[in-house]
Amino acid sequence: MxxxxxxxxxxxxxxxKLRLFVAGQTPKSTRAIANLQALSEQHLKxxxxxxxxxxxxxxxxxxxxxIVAIPTLEIKLPKEVRKxxxxxxxxxxxxxxxxxxxxx
Amino acid sequence: MTKHTARKKPAQARxxxxxxxxxxxxxGIQGLDEITGGGLPTGRPTLISGSAGAGKTLFGLEFxxxxxxxxxxxxVFMSFEETVPDLTANVASxxxxxxxxxxxxxxxxxxVYIAPHAIAETGEYDxxxxxxxxxxxxxxxxxxxxxxxxxxxxxxxxPNPAILRAEIRRLFVWLKDQGLTTVxxxxxxxxxxxxxxxxxxxxxxxxxxxxxxxxxxxxTRRLRVVKYRGSTHGTNEYPFLIDQDGISVLPISSLGLxxxxxxxxxxxxxDRLDGMMGGQGFFRGSSILMSGTSGTGxxxxxxxxxxxxxxxxxxxxxxxxxxxxxxxIRNLRSxxxxxxxxxxxxxxxxxxxxxxxxxxxxxxxxxxxxxxxxQPHVVVVDPMTTLxxxxxxxxxxSMLTRLIDFLKMRKITALFASLTTAGSDLxxxxxxxxxxxxxWLLLKAVEVGGERNRALYVLKSRGMDHSNQIxxxxxxxxxxxxxxxxxxxxxxxxxxxxxxxEGRERAAGTFLRQQVAGRGLEIERKRQxxxxxxTMLRAEFEVEEExxxxxxSESKLxxxxxxxxxxxxxxxxxxxxxxxxKIRRAPSRGGGR
Numbered sequence: 001m002x003x004x005x006x007x008x009x010x011x012x013x014x015x016x017k018l019r020l021f022v023a024g025q026t027p028k029s030t031r032a033i034a035n036l037q038a039l040s041e042q043h044l045k046x047x048x049x050x051x052x053x054x055x056x057x058x059x060x061x062x063x064x065x066x067i068v069a070i071p072t073l074e075i076k077l078p079k080e081v082r083k084x085x086x087x088x089x090x091x092x093x094x095x096x097x098x099x100x101x102x103x104x
Numbered sequence: 105m106t107k108h109t110a111r112k113k114p115a116q117a118r119x120x121x122x123x124x125x126x127x128x129x130x131x132g133i134q135g136l137d138e139i140t141g142g143g144l145p146t147g148r149p150t151l152i153s154g155s156a157g158a159g160k161t162l163f164g165l166e167f168x169x170x171x172x173x174x175x176x177x178x179x180v181f182m183s184f185e186e187t188v189p190d191l192t193a194n195v196a197s198x199x200x201x202x203x204x205x206x207x208x209x210x211x212x213x214x215x216v217y218i219a220p221h222a223i224a225e226t227g228e229y230d231x232x233x234x235x236x237x238x239x240x241x242x243x244x245x246x247x248x249x250x251x252x253x254x255x256x257x258x259x260x261x262x263p264n265p266a267i268l269r270a271e272i273r274r275l276f277v278w279l280k281d282q283g284l285t286t287v288x289x290x291x292x293x294x295x296x297x298x299x300x301x302x303x304x305x306x307x308x309x310x311x312x313x314x315x316x317x318x319x320x321x322x323x324t325r326r327l328r329v330v331k332y333r334g335s336t337h338g339t340n341e342y343p344f345l346i347d348q349d350g351i352s353v354l355p356i357s358s359l360g361l362x363x364x365x366x367x368x369x370x371x372x373x374x375d376r377l378d379g380m381m382g383g384q385g386f387f388r389g390s391s392i393l394m395s396g397t398s399g400t401g402x403x404x405x406x407x408x409x410x411x412x413x414x415x416x417x418x419x420x421x422x423x424x425x426x427x428x429x430x431x432x433i434r435n436l437r438s439x440x441x442x443x444x445x446x447x448x449x450x451x452x453x454x455x456x457x458x459x460x461x462x463x464x465x466x467x468x469x470x471x472x473x474x475x476x477x478x479q480p481h482v483v484v485v486d487p488m489t490t491l492x493x494x495x496x497x498x499x500x501x502s503m504l505t506r507l508i509d510f511l512k513m514r515k516i517t518a519l520f521a522s523l524t525t526a527g528s529d530l531x532x533x534x535x536x537x538x539x540x541x542x543x544w545l546l547l548k549a550v551e552v553g554g555e556r557n558r559a560l561y562v563l564k565s566r567g568m569d570h571s572n573q574i575x576x577x578x579x580x581x582x583x584x585x586x587x588x589x590x591x592x593x594x595x596x597x598x599x600x601x602x603x604x605x606e607g608r609e610r611a612a613g614t615f616l617r618q619q620v621a622g623r624g625l626e627i628e629r630k631r632q633x634x635x636x637x638x639t640m641l642r643a644e645f646e647v648e649e650e651x652x653x654x655x656x657s658e659s660k661l662x663x664x665x666x667x668x669x670x671x672x673x674x675x676x677x678x679x680x681x682x683x684x685x686k687i688r689r690a691p692s693r694g695g696g697r
Contacts, residue, residue, distance in 0.1 A: 009372045020232060023232035023233065023236060025332060028228055028229075028230065031227075032227075034513075035227075036117055055232070055233060055236045059236045059239070060240065062234075062236050062240070063237050063240070065231035065296050066216070066218065067234075067237075068216060068218055068231060068233045068234045068237075068258070068262070069223075069229040069230065069231055069233055069234075069262060070230055070231070070232035070233045071229065073226075073232060082224075083219075083223050083224075084223070084224045084225075084226050085223055085224070085225055085226065085262070085263075086225045086226035086227035087226070087227035087228050087229070088227055089226065089227035089228070090225075090226040090227050091226075093224050093225070093226045094224075095224050096224065097226070
């Protein structure tokens, strides 16, 4: 299991637990990781954790987390678990998924 | 590329197997392997297409369960719709213990769940997550079979169909590389398409369509092999059934008519009926149609046949579609046939069910199963016409074709009783079915003179000399008895008509004899009259003769008197004394005659 934890800073606002599922070090996953880090740093500075899970190394996690598409970003919100698929190059959509931006 | 890496991992898990010629993996689904000539193409995908509720999921599961339990081929079931507990519960009623198979590592179940509202697309993606799950599952049980039920659900939950199509194509390439025999289900909601999103384009090897129709509130399921690359297969629609033993497809057992034709004969159980068929009865393995209106004695004829078979020590299977076995046994005792000992000995088995309970397929299936289990020598279906109430004539005909083929392959002699509607043309109604039959006995009721009598004749009997006579029979308390053919001037007569006709003829005979005797008497009488007349004539003659004689003598007397009176005159004149004397003597001599 490849675990990569980003910078954590104490804050009063809710902390976003982000898990990114990838399969190997492919251009798509590399791109997704880079996009996620940039986005989080820009919008969630100091209140997020990122966990990158390589399913090639732990395939059983794919089943347990209902992962079908790769890359999948799993966002644990207080009320629900959201999944965003794709390489996260569409920043606006990611922000909608993160509930940081209204749909529109 | 991601694709590259994803393929690498499963490839390590199992060596790549490339079949050179077409191998087939038996499905273990009853009847399907016969239609497909051995099963589904090994290491290739097969599409099972059908509308909702057609039995696709069950097909897939049975394919895996049979593979795991019978053919030592573990399997993976990827469910895109039902959850694992649901699946397990749904097939438990069919006797499939999925939990046990999972424990034994013969089966792996995975539910692929995607909540569509929780998914947003933010760029390029692939299905490696799914592929990894599949590869992992395959590796865990060493799977040789896999079912994807229903992959197309992905289209409704994941965005970007173009990516999906490319990924599905990649999946099939991978599955083939793995040598996995794949069953892919597809939902068909229009008759002109096989799957909703056209994924059949990826499955070019074998396509099977499942279908279910409801007619007259009876559901019939059908299966058709639409395509099977590199293999011959039955192309018909085959009825199939889902019951406690899973799926059963009922193929027309032989595509060709190549069953053997035994020449040995078996008795009908009625001596004189044997006599009507060349003295030996039916051919073994032949199919006999016995039709007649209600109450013409079909069951009685069948009972004799059954009884005779059991006496020969043969096993006999009796399908009773209208009467309960106990009732049949009880009723037959009244004609002196007791079938109960045969039942107890295990030579006779009854199968009683109302076919309306299930569809025609169910009947056919139950029949097939019972025959396969009991291995009878003789089968009686009484009456097969009940089947017409659950299906159309065409279907019944097709079912009978199957059944008869099946029976002939096993050299089983079958007697089909057929109830003809009163008033309809006996020979026309069953013409469709009769062509399948080797022998056709017709029982009929003859109504004459206020009574109903039974008659039977052999309408046809292939390959044997048979009587053309209509024979009356009676049901005595000592069994069925064929009577002599009554060959009178007024055709075949039965019952009292025959008796009375015979009486009439006897009477006519007596009359004739009396007539002859009477004529004899007349001659006698005439002779007497003649003789009487003769006597009378003689008497008359005598009377006349006497009269004539008398007149002659009178005349003579008269002449003498004339002479004498002349002499008296002479004498009175005394002309000659001597003359007078002479004349006087003469009349006294004549008068004294």
